[in-house]
Amino acid sequence: xxxxxxxxxxxxxxxxxxxxxxxxxxxxxxxxxxxxxxxxxxxxxxxxxxxxxxxxxxxxxxxxxxxxxxxxxxxxxxxxxxxxxxxxxxxxxxxxxxxxxxxxxxxxxxxxxxxxxxxxxxxxxxxxxxxxxxxxxxxxxxxxxxxxxxxxxxxxxxxxxxxxxxxxxxxxxxxxxxxx
Ligand SMILES: [Zn+2]
Numbered sequence: 001x002x003x004x005x006x007x008x009x010x011x012x013x014x015x016x017x018x019x020x021x022x023x024x025x026x027x028x029x030x031x032x033x034x035x036x037x038x039x040x041x042x043x044x045x046x047x048x049x050x051x052x053x054x055x056x057x058x059x060x061x062x063x064x065x066x067x068x069x070x071x072x073x074x075x076x077x078x079x080x081x082x083x084x085x086x087x088x089x090x091x092x093x094x095x096x097x098x099x100x101x102x103x104x105x106x107x108x109x110x111x112x113x114x115x116x117x118x119x120x121x122x123x124x125x126x127x128x129x130x131x132x133x134x135x136x137x138x139x140x141x142x143x144x145x146x147x148x149x150x151x152x153x154x155x156x157x158x159x160x161x162x163x164x165x166x167x168x169x170x171x172x173x174x175x176x177x178x179x180x
Contacts, residue, residue, distance in 0.1 A: 001028045001041045008048045024074045082106045097127030097156055127156045 004023055011019045023029060031042045086105040089095070102108035102125070115121075123129035132154035136144035146154035148162070148169070159169045 001025070001031065001039070004028055004032070005041045005045050008045050012048050012052060022069065024077065026071075082109055085109075095126070098125055101125050124156055124160070129156075131156065131159065133158075 004021065004025070007021045011021070031037045031039050032045060034042075037043075082105055089099070089105045102111065117125065127134055132141055132146060133144045133156075135141035143150075144153045144155075146152045146158055146169075152158055152162075163169060
């Protein structure tokens with residue numbers, strides 16, 4: 001909504017005769033098309049629009065249409081964005097742990113939206129957590145091995161596959177005590 005407000009303000013400041021503002025924020029567009037909305041930014045945007053309308057009254061009829069772009073088009077843009085994301089995801093060197101959980105960017109997008117992961121889940125999915133493997137990678141810990149077995153690397157997989165409830169393996173939720 002704020003982005004739309006800024007865009008309208010830029011239009012007001014510019015001398016362009018015809019300006020198209022595109023937005024895929026359905027909630028913002030719905031707010032703007034509802035004349036009884038109490039949203040302060042929606043009000044501010046309408047105010048700018050009113051002054052523009054007054055200015056242009058004689059030359060052209062200002063026409064604001066919040067539904068001109070079909071939703072299918074927006075979905076197409078989203079699809080292409082995810083495709084691009086997938087390509088980048090596949091070629092990038094980082095996020096190895098995340099990729100083992102979510103090899104497919106499109107499915108990951110749908111799953112994460114539904115799941116709304118907790119902070120601990122996010123730490124597990126990304127591997128960015130107080131486990132020895134991660135801390136060692138950033139030189140915060142001398143060895144990446146686990147306290148349960150010096151030959152085993154304390155990775156996300158090690159914890160998940162070897163009794164995550166075990167006190168030694170409860171590091172994900174105890175990151176702070178571990179680092180101190
Ligand atoms: Zn262990």
